[in-house]
Amino acid sequence: MEFWENSTVIHSLQRSLREWYQAQGRDLPWRSTTNPYHIWVSEVMLQQTQVSTVIPYYYRWLNQFPDIPTLAESSLDLILKLWEGLGYYARARNLHRAAQQVASEYQGIFPQELEKVLTLPGIGRTTAGGILSAAFNQPVSILDGNVKRVLARLVSLEQPPQKAIKQLWVISDTLLDKKHPREYNQGLMDLGATICTPSQPACLLCPWSEFCQALQYNLQTKIPMREPSSPLPHKEIGVAVIWNDQGEILIDRRPEEGLLGGLWEFPGGKIEANETIAACIQREIEEELGIKIEVGEHLITINHAYTHFRVTLNVYHCQYLQGEPQPLESQELRWVKPEQLSEFPFPKANTKIIEVIVG
Template identity: 55%
Template sequence: MSVRTPADAGHAPNANLVNPLASANLASSSFLYAELSQALLNWYDASGRDLPWRRTQDAYAIWISEIMLQQTQVKTVLPYYDRWLQQFPDVQTLAATAQQTVLKAWEGLGYYARARNLHRASQMIVERFNGEFPNNFDDAMSLPGIGRTTAGGILSSAFNLPLPIMDGNVKRVLARLIGLTVPPAKALDQLWEISAQLVPTDNGRDFNQAFMDLGATICTPKNPACLLCPWRTSCQAYQHNQQTQLPISERKKSLPHKTIGVVMITNNQGEILINQRPEQGLLGGLWEFPSLEVPSGRSTLNAIKKTIPQNFGIRFKLPTAIIQIEHTYTHFKATFHVYQADLDIETETHRQTANSNGAAIEQRWIKLNQLDQFPFPKSHLKMIQAFRATMLPRD
């Protein structure tokens, strides 16, 4: 039977949905798994995407692609993947590179913990695994930034191991296939079991790629192309015309909002002040301009004029507004109110100060043409672009 709980009964799209994989006996269920797997592989042979990480069995390159593809679209990843392999062609090169260089290479891709974990993991691979990506599940899982799905994706692609995966595409495909009447997050054990049963023992590599392609190109979140799907005759959602209602979505909580005041401070030597975020936490190790979170109901400009000098040990002239930027992070939304100000009196000359949370940070005055040498968050790249626009000659 399909998975359903009383609490979700009122939201179930169709009480007649039946999970054919769960309701069949063992022998017929095994046959159905094999039949579905072969149908998907046949479809993949004809319709699979040609992606650069599929043209190699190099575990290092595949690992890089899997990490980049976490919560990031393929079209965004493609240029980063090519540039990364040119800059860091192997795990030894990556391990020997300074973290700031690694973060700069990742700049703009977001979720920067991925880059920090790649760097740490590369050093572990060199130290513990003789510079070779481990070819077994437990060792792969011991590396920072690698969970069950990522390990399965890497090991199946690089070593053809029959390991299941469970990314967003796979969850959606399976939820529709079996007519799952609860959100996938509430039935992960069952979905993992089905995914594991579907992977053929002799072709984990192509099957998992096919599985992801099916979700990315056919069984899409909106307007799925069901008539082109190799699983449509077995798909409960298609058979009951429920493909647009499934999978059931969990009610998302609204994200809290933060107001951030930012000031881009310049001196008469043509330099601008930047500071580095602490290694741990959001955007760890990246550089930014002096900023603070503004309490609700307080003037951003007044907060900047009072608090930034206290936190950063400098005084500046009256700030001028440059741009307002909206940005969404995983756990909150932010509005950045960005100002520019000329340095007035430098009251501290040391290179390290503390942010509003008391964490030690490094400060630097750098030439404007050096900004491109430091890794910045995406929001601050927009600030740099806006700041440079203010410096262009006007007609």
């Protein structure tokens, strides 16, 4: 039997974490409510995003979409515009789709059954556990990035967490305080966020230090183990700011599925080997929009990093010449005045282009 399967150890871990959380837990806006919709929004926003960034978005979101039916009936453009800057836009699209599902299947009332919650777009085991434990005090375990790190150190995991997900879920399930799941899960997340941090963990302040195997073997800075990472691929992109004779700019909306789905952008594409930027832009615009343009002055060059790759956007003013614009590789097209650009949800890198255009 592993040490963490001992009932005395389990009880000690649960009690010490609860006492620590009651004294040291973070005061966060979604902690003062049991409204499952509010908690759901916070859980989704906190995926891949820091608390300090999330808080103002959380308040703006609930002000605009105070309940599930309102969110379900709202336009995707409005939703993405409010999400602008948070990144990982699939989260916003999934919130919208899930709200529509809750509205149609559950009369707008968030379900309390784990099986039903797991059918909602964008909700996996950890998000479901976070919502159900916080909103309804249900004994459902979690395993987000912070929790993986805490548990990996606790048991001195001898491989990267991603290769031991099943084992970590077993540990998470075993240690869950079924009498106080709300406090336990929130305490566990806070422990990872404030004490058991990725680098320089504050082990002397940790309520679990007595049992932590990584600390016992002085491995707390080496665990969790990491898999070797490859350098990020880099793409050179030609981007067109296309003007017509009425002083309008042509923008297109990306397909809903995939990277930056549903957002608007300035059209363009990847520069091929031995291709000039101007030739790339002309080719891409003909392929994507079916029109002829003249490439003019350089506007701005932007370097931007996504999770799995980096891009350099080479942005040029272009003049529309002929042809009827068609959304051959996008959802729709619009001619808009420069001052209207701020009304549309754009990827973060594109907002820098808008700033230069508008001045």
